Every structure is written in structure tokens, then in C-alpha cells.
Amino acid sequence: xxxxxxxxxxxxxxxxxxxxxxxxxxxxxxxxxxxxxxxxxxxxxxxxxxxxxxxxxxxxxxxxxxxxxxxxxxxxxxxxxx
Amino acid sequence: xxxxxxxxxxxxxxxxxxxxxxxxxxxxxxxxxxxxxxxxxxxxxxxxxxxxxxxxxxxxxxxxxxxxxxxxxxxxxxxxxx
Numbered sequence: 001x002x003x004x005x006x007x008x009x010x011x012x013x014x015x016x017x018x019x020x021x022x023x024x025x026x027x028x029x030x031x032x033x034x035x036x037x038x039x040x041x042x043x044x045x046x047x048x049x050x051x052x053x054x055x056x057x058x059x060x061x062x063x064x065x066x067x068x069x070x071x072x073x074x075x076x077x078x079x080x081x082x
Numbered sequence: 083x084x085x086x087x088x089x090x091x092x093x094x095x096x097x098x099x100x101x102x103x104x105x106x107x108x109x110x111x112x113x114x115x116x117x118x119x120x121x122x123x124x125x126x127x128x129x130x131x132x133x134x135x136x137x138x139x140x141x142x143x144x145x146x147x148x149x150x151x152x153x154x155x156x157x158x159x160x161x162x163x164x
Contacts, residue, residue, distance in 0.1 A: 008125070018124070021148070024147060030139065032131040032136075033126055034128065035127035037125045038122060039123045042103065043119045046115060048113065048116065049114040061115075066103070
């Protein structure tokens, strides 16, 4: 069983990496780009867990290890076909 | 129109960040975790583009700017509800 967890800054938090990418894209002529937000993605193989265990473990792992809940939010889902 | 682009190492490339997270999770007792891969996620607001333009622009931006095609792969999709 594999899951994908997306971690990104809360909307109220400045995202300097995303701003830098946006500025680079504008310099290259990609004017259709209005905003860029950058975050992290984790793909975790929970081979030893049932779906129910995963639903308990994944939010706990995200809060304790992957995201800083003060400034970051996360979302997650099971990866399809598994 | 908003899109989400996931960039991660190709499967054949070592992922030291993911390994470090996996080791940390094992130290904390999360033995169900068999593997962790870490990557980047970009959410881009293409307010000025049609869907067709986005389908041309996004892979180009991903290849030229967001991913290193030698060692990284990417996938992307439109964000729902937009």
C-alpha cells in the first residue's frame, strides 16, 4: 500500500522558492504564469500496513515528521492501482 | 486555471532525502514504512491561459525549469474545481 503526501506552506505564509520560480518563468517569457507555490511530495510504501492502519499512521507521520504544522499544511491520498 | 506538477527522482536514482526520512521514521518506531521517496510539488496559476495552451506550456516549463530530465521525472494534472 503506497500513499502520497503533499506538504506546502499555508496560503498565508510567504513562499520565496515559488516566487523565485515565478520570476524566472517571467524572465523566460512565460507571462501566463500568475503565481507559483512550491512544496514537497513524499511517496511512502507502507507494505506492512492495512488501509485502516495507513489512515491512522499517515496523518500522524505527516504532523510529526513531514510538515511543520505552524506554517505548513498537508494533504494525502492512496496511490492508485495499489 | 491551476495545475499541479510533481517532480521526483527517476526510480533508478538514489534519493538520500527519502532515505533519511525513512531512517528517522524507523527510529521513531514506524516499522510499517518500507520506503520513502521525496520530491517537489509546484502549483502554478495559469490564469492567462486556455486549457490547450496549458497542455502545451506545462510540459515545456517542467522540462526547461522545474525538473532535471537527466535524473528527474515529472507528472502533472489540472487542479480540480477550476
